[in-house]
Amino acid sequence: MGTWIKETDKAIYLMDGAYYLQKIDKTAHTGQVEGETFFRTGQLKTWLNSKEPPGFFLVSVGTGVSEPQPLPPPPAPPLSQGITITKSPSQVKIYQPYQVAGTASTSLVGKTVELYIDNSSSPAAKTTINDNQQWLVQSVFIAVPKPQVRNLKVVAGDASDVATLTLTPYIEDHPGGTKLNLGGSVGSGGSNRASDVRKVQERLIALGYTFANKNYETFVQTIRLFQSIISGRTAVRGVDGRIDVNGRTQRFLEAANAPQWMLMPSRGVGFYNLEVIDQPWDKHDYGIDWMSNVIKAAGIHYELAYRKNREGIAPIAVNDVSLPQGGDTIDHAGHETGNAGDLALPRLDGDFGGITWSDRRYDRPATKAVLEALRAQPWVNKSTLYFNDPVLINQRLCSRAAGHDNHIHFEVMVPPTP
Numbered sequence: 001m002g003t004w005i006k007e008t009d010k011a012i013y014l015m016d017g018a019y020y021l022q023k024i025d026k027t028a029h030t031g032q033v034e035g036e037t038f039f040r041t042g043q044l045k046t047w048l049n050s051k052e053p054p055g056f057f058l059v060s061v062g063t064g065v066s067e068p069q070p071l072p073p074p075p076a077p078p079l080s081q082g083i084t085i086t087k088s089p090s091q092v093k094i095y096q097p098y099q100v101a102g103t104a105s106t107s108l109v110g111k112t113v114e115l116y117i118d119n120s121s122s123p124a125a126k127t128t129i130n131d132n133q134q135w136l137v138q139s140v141f142i143a144v145p146k147p148q149v150r151n152l153k154v155v156a157g158d159a160s161d162v163a164t165l166t167l168t169p170y171i172e173d174h175p176g177g178t179k180l181n182l183g184g185s186v187g188s189g190g191s192n193r194a195s196d197v198r199k200v201q202e203r204l205i206a207l208g209y210t211f212a213n214k215n216y217e218t219f220v221q222t223i224r225l226f227q228s229i230i231s232g233r234t235a236v237r238g239v240d241g242r243i244d245v246n247g248r249t250q251r252f253l254e255a256a257n258a259p260q261w262m263l264m265p266s267r268g269v270g271f272y273n274l275e276v277i278d279q280p281w282d283k284h285d286y287g288i289d290w291m292s293n294v295i296k297a298a299g300i301h302y303e304l305a306y307r308k309n310r311e312g313i314a315p316i317a318v319n320d321v322s323l324p325q326g327g328d329t330i331d332h333a334g335h336e337t338g339n340a341g342d343l344a345l346p347r348l349d350g351d352f353g354g355i356t357w358s359d360r361r362y363d364r365p366a367t368k369a370v371l372e373a374l375r376a377q378p379w380v381n382k383s384t385l386y387f388n389d390p391v392l393i394n395q396r397l398c399s400r401a402a403g404h405d406n407h408i409h410f411e412v413m414v415p416p417t418p
């Protein structure tokens with residue numbers, strides 16, 4: 001349909017269908033006859049001299065019709081390029097992994113997404129855009145920076161697609177960040193002033209080591225447990241059981257991120273703790289909050305990166321961590337300090353456990369995704385991720401260790417000394 005011209009009380013319009021493309025406003029003519037208007041004809045000439053001039057001229061003066069509306073702009077084309085952030089925190093606790101998630105155009109599926117903090121040239125995290133055009137990166141702050149607000153950048157593919165956000169790291173409210181002000185050393189071979197012993201016991205109890213004041217022997221054993229944890233050991237050994245004034249043990253006891261002793265989480269997004277839920281007779285249910293945080297964060301990662309919207313994929317299945325007061329266990333060589341855990345293997349029937357990697361029910365793609373979720377956690381020790389599936393070892397996702405045909409073993413590292 002061609003164009004046409006419409007004249008109303010107010011203007012002359014070049015129309016296209018029911019909308020106008022251009023208009024010439026009429027101006028009041030200050031002459032002798034009241035109500036006269038005029039317009040300059042330059043624009044009208046171009047209309048009439050165009051290649052396809054208007055087909056007719058409709059005069060609608062004095063009819064009271066409403067003025068025509070301009071042709072609406074065409075709808076914006078659907079997103080065909082780039083990445084979008086759909087989930088990100090504005091504040092994050094230090095030492096707590098945070099996630100930034102989003103979507104991407106189909107052309108970016110399979111490409112990498114990298115997270116950069118401020119002007120850093122090396123990425124803080126990296127992932128791949130999945131077939132559902134989704135991505136999720138995870139990172140962690142280990143200190144409250146100055147200035148506190150960080151500028152983050154998510155870069156996809158060949159760096160032509162960028163999305164930005166800001167984040168404010170902060171210290172979590174914690175039973176401590178407390179000063180112990182010890183007058184002398186405490187524990188095995190220490191001065192053990194009564195007031196110092198009390199301060200240390202109160203602090204240990206506030207951190208979840210509720211057994212710290214049972215008797216002197218348990219007290220020293222608890223200090224040794226704490227020292228083994230902050231040394232990254234999986235067994236309680238090689239430590240002296242004494243807290244020296246302002247030494248590393250005291251500083252870690254006082255720290256805002258002091259390891260807390262706790263019952264491990266029973267279930268959450270992407271994970272299920274079969275040890276806690278299904279095995280009331282087995283007491284390897286305890287560990288430190290650093291471990292709990294890793295389990296929760298890996299579960300979220302696994303869910304978003306692999307399991308979401310898919311029926312019948314097994315969750316991350318947590319097994320033994322440590323006994324209620326840590327320490328020696330006949331079931332494991334390590335697993336004494338709440339920083340090491342085992343995972344039962346995902347099965348193709350959506351259940352888990354009771355199989356080895358050579359079983360036909362073994363779900364290798366899910367296991368791969370579990371290992372990737374663990375490796376995405378900044379505090380998971382990549383060199384002590386044990387599992388004997390040769391295919392996944394070849395992909396450098398885990399390494400071989402005797403006795404690890406039927407489960408994955410993982411450990412959590414110690415954050416920097418405060």
Ligand SMILES: [Zn+2]
Binds near residue numbers: 335340342408409410
């Ligand atoms: Zn283990």
